[in-house]
Amino acid sequence: MAARNQTKDLKCATHLLSDKFRNMTEEKKAIVRDLGFGGLMHIPPLRVHHQLLRELANNFKLGENRLETGYGSFKITPRKIGHALGINATDYKKKKKKAIDGCLFALVIIYFHLSKNKGKKRAERPPKPWIANWSKEQLVERMSAKTEEILVSKHNMLGVFYLPECC
Template identity: 35%
Template sequence: MAKKNAATESKAVAKSTKKQIKVPAKSALKYQGHEFRCLPKTVAQMFIYINGVPEKRALVDDMGFGGLSYLPNEYLNQRLLKQIYDRYDVHDNTIYFDAAAVKITTDKIGHALGLSSRGTPYDTKVARNELSEEDKEVHDYFKGFTTVALQDLIKATPVDTEENKKLWMRAFILFVQKVFLLPNSTTKICAAALPTLFDLENTRNRNWAHHVHNFILQELKKAKRKESAAIHGCCYVLMIIYFHETQFGENSRDPTA
């Protein structure tokens, strides 16, 4: 039920948030295309396929990613995200809008995306020479994959054997990170995503919210420091948290006021 409530909020976010935030004209922002790399629409379209294959949908739920099936099948408003990004203070993890101050935390990210915010976080700086021979093979096999290659693998791989199940699970884990949880500008998978492939039995119990939060915070710091045109990380979740807090949380306002 919690995941469904979060999904309902996600679908309503664009309309409701636009009422609170005045999105300036295209020329005022000097908008230059796809600044934000987070693509919920791509994940939503993949779920259209996965929902038609019960065995694969069951694997997604077992891994703890079932909440992502409620992502909206639409592109995000880039200029709206730009407004949120401009008001995000990376020093105190807070979005400042007029009188509202929305703190971003790992728990809030987990709730918004339906991901675990408990358990052991992933070590995103695992050295290849410290891996087992089996994990080295997995690492080397997937490190050069692109988004398109992962999509093809997800659709083409059956889950009829234990080996195929593991291959499919790893492809899906990398896919959702590449296009949504840990998106970046490169065509290949970022290094921070690869350590998530080695311990499939504990995928559900890992602290995925921390994984997402740590990545986006580091990427936002880089973007603000370098004034980069490309904004990496799951900026979508910032929009969902802001919407929820201002509508239902401590920052909510009386609509009759």
């Protein structure tokens, strides 16, 4: 039950960030790139399914910084977050945390990238930033499939306890 209480806010509205970059002048975009945050410009405008965010948050082991999934166990490091979003994430300082905070979208991209490319050799993997390798359509399709998988799994778990009515 502790895993279910590790986060309170599961909002992830990437469309807000995407709108900000779309309305930015080229001069300001160049400054953002120079600061090392250019990878964020690849984030498409979409709304991440709440069910997917909840599933990822509940399967994230805080003490170990590890995401446990059906595709395997993935260690989430500042370097992987940097690879996923094309940012410098090395100023991270480890603290004892009782909740997941920050951008859960990074967790989505890491999960999708690592599960899709598991077992591939370095030369076969897509280049960094990982977000640049996913179109909005691909993300929506993958999120929908994963959300459906989660719902079916939860439905099947509930079915174990279902007792049909008698005549």
